[in-house]
Amino acid sequence: MTPIRDGLRKEAVPGAFVGLAAGLIAGGLAALVGQPLGWALVTTVALGLPLGAFGGVFSLLVAAGRLPAGRFAPVALFWLVAFPLARLVHEITLGLALTGQFRVPADLAGFLAYQGIVSLGWAIGFLWLHERIALRLRVRATASR
Amino acid sequence: MDDPNLAARTETSSPPEKERVWPAGRLEAMPIRKLPDAPPSIHLLGPTVFLVALGVGMGESYMWPRLVLVFGPDIRWLFLIGVTLQAVVMLEMARYAMATGESIFFGAARVFKPIMWFFFVVAVLVYIWPGHLSAGAAALEKITGIPWTVSACVGLILVGVLFSLAKVIYNLLENLLSILIGLLVVSTAVVAAMVGTWGDLTSTVTGMFQFGYFPAQAMSPEWFPIIVGSIAFAGPSGMQQMWYTLHLRDSGAGMGAHIPKVRGLRHAGEEEKMPSRGFMFDTDDKAELAKWKGWRRWVTFDALLLFWGITMLVTVSFTVLAQSASRTSPDVKALIESGEREAALNAMSDAFASAGGPVLGGVFLGFIALIGLNATLGLFDSFSRGQADMTYHFVPGAKRFRMSHLYAGFLWGVITFGILILLFGPADGPGAILDVLAFLSTFAMGAYCVVLLLVNNRMLPEPIRPKLVTNLIIGFGAVFYLGMLFFSLFKFGVVVG
Numbered sequence: 296m297t298p299i300r301d302g303l304r305k306e307a308v309p310g311a312f313v314g315l316a317a318g319l320i321a322g323g324l325a326a327l328v329g330q331p332l333g334w335a336l337v338t339t340v341a342l343g344l345p346l347g348a349f350g351g352v353f354s355l356l357v358a359a360g361r362l363p364a365g366r367f368a369p370v371a372l373f374w375l376v377a378f379p380l381a382r383l384v385h386e387i388t389l390g391l392a393l394t395g396q397f398r399v400p401a402d403l404a405g406f407l408a409y410q411g412i413v414s415l416g417w418a419i420g421f422l423w424l425h426e427r428i429a430l431r432l433r434v435r436a437t438a439s440r
Numbered sequence: 441m442d443d444p445n446l447a448a449r450t451e452t453s454s455p456p457e458k459e460r461v462w463p464a465g466r467l468e469a470m471p472i473r474k475l476p477d478a479p480p481s482i483h484l485l486g487p488t489v490f491l492v493a494l495g496v497g498m499g500e501s502y503m504w505p506r507l508v509l510v511f512g513p514d515i516r517w518l519f520l521i522g523v524t525l526q527a528v529v530m531l532e533m534a535r536y537a538m539a540t541g542e543s544i545f546f547g548a549a550r551v552f553k554p555i556m557w558f559f560f561v562v563a564v565l566v567y568i569w570p571g572h573l574s575a576g577a578a579a580l581e582k583i584t585g586i587p588w589t590v591s592a593c594v595g596l597i598l599v600g601v602l603f604s605l606a607k608v609i610y611n612l613l614e615n616l617l618s619i620l621i622g623l624l625v626v627s628t629a630v631v632a633a634m635v636g637t638w639g640d641l642t643s644t645v646t647g648m649f650q651f652g653y654f655p656a657q658a659m660s661p662e663w664f665p666i667i668v669g670s671i672a673f674a675g676p677s678g679m680q681q682m683w684y685t686l687h688l689r690d691s692g693a694g695m696g697a698h699i700p701k702v703r704g705l706r707h708a709g710e711e712e713k714m715p716s717r718g719f720m721f722d723t724d725d726k727a728e729l730a731k732w733k734g735w736r737r738w739v740t741f742d743a744l745l746l747f748w749g750i751t752m753l754v755t756v757s758f759t760v761l762a763q764s765a766s767r768t769s770p771d772v773k774a775l776i777e778s779g780e781r782e783a784a785l786n787a788m789s790d791a792f793a794s795a796g797g798p799v800l801g802g803v804f805l806g807f808i809a810l811i812g813l814n815a816t817l818g819l820f821d822s823f824s825r826g827q828a829d830m831t832y833h834f835v836p837g838a839k840r841f842r843m844s845h846l847y848a849g850f851l852w853g854v855i856t857f858g859i860l861i862l863l864f865g866p867a868d869g870p871g872a873i874l875d876v877l878a879f880l881s882t883f884a885m886g887a888y889c890v891v892l893l894l895v896n897n898r899m900l901p902e903p904i905r906p907k908l909v910t911n912l913i914i915g916f917g918a919v920f921y922l923g924m925l926f927f928s929l930f931k932f933g934v935v936v937g
Contacts, residue, residue: 317626342630367745382633402638409638412645413629416753419745420625427618 306358310350318343341388345381378414462720465550475721478734495676505762513647522674537685538694542718547895570858576812606704683822708844886922
């Protein structure tokens, strides 16, 4: 892996980790309470991957100086768009995996609006964890130098 | 928070030749020292995590969803008032702690020592009972099958060992609680996104602005004390806000940077000597006042976004979940209304399971267990910290011990008592004094509003005293808590429910 790619990968870690962790929690709990392994896996992948991907993009934007670190408003605006999209991917994938049919939520506008509001809550938790993980990685990187 | 102010603390070892002091009350005057720089920008990591861990509990996950099912979403305006009031109280607690590095208990002693002893006694009476463990441990029992008394006793011992081994207890707890709270917030948002509807959310949110809505049924002896209790339990209740001043100090915020951190028992020998009082900065110096404004901005961000925002998010999410559950399973409404907390929590879990698959039932119980764990970790640390602080400074002869020893003494004392009570006694406290404990818990909230007014307006230099509007809000808080408490007592003969 080239140094530039390696650097990008490291910068994307905090956000990607939080997104993937959210999917893993949902999938892990599904398995814990007796859901079939396939269902748990679909939940983990269908929710964790989009949230992880968007989280990684967010971290890269912060690292590139396009978004300020540790501020709430930019995070909230970012997830206002990204969170409903991630949930839409989740819903469509679940439908495809469980019924084999491509279905979007019945009231798409209402669905997206609701997810947009919930995204504010998600943004608080995301930023909280993101800051903590990013700080730890920075401290570790400084120590290893 | 890291310790960015080591240099500031080092300064205390070399005081200026002619020491300037700030006299406050009848106790020892505070030497003037430099105020450290505030964090460079609005920064997320702060001691609010303790207040969130303590404050987000049964009020948010059970009591308010219950009131919404009984009276409708419009009753939530009272929650908005309760949490907003608590955010202002938090800012005022921070004012004294950041300006002096002293706890609010020390501030109360500067005004009139018996006030501080009142809080010392209330803390012992109210917080030594291990009842707060029961809801979380019962939820864990439902998920894992492990009897709740076993997990509660094991949990108590683990907490004691963990805190005793820690090098700096604050750092360990802040790291641990930050991860737990972060997971709680992220997971709550994800589950609410999967279960709730636009209609549930709008009715829950718009209900917060229906000021003045108070149905006739709410004025009954059955419901009024419960509503009073729910308002008092909106966010941190009892003495939790007072303990926040100790966490703020240990985080190194403001003049807290000049005070050594409390260490675990294993590392007690490394603790620096605790000064016998706090410090004040030069409020006539414009540069120092500019730094002070930076600290106020920092703590305001903590209060508004982290404390207010997270408390709102959790309670809105749980209310949305409860509304969704009651639609799916009408039985859950009757159970929640009946007041059987455990039965209601299990019914809510079952309703979530039928609404969105077994995963949601498990997730709900997982949340309750997580909330219980957060509260227990925070409560044991806070209680021990507060009692050790008051003992160290105001019990004659206590200064021959280190603060860490006193902390460990109170910690293991409350753990031992808790295990004995869990095995042989009533977890919430003897039935005969339950009303007294509930009364004291709410009374303490009205009392600390009065203490805040006295301490911040009489013990701080004029340039950093609160503004009139802030004083009016805190004064309103005192009247609000004490007024409702005594109204309930005299009108219905019942204290808070």
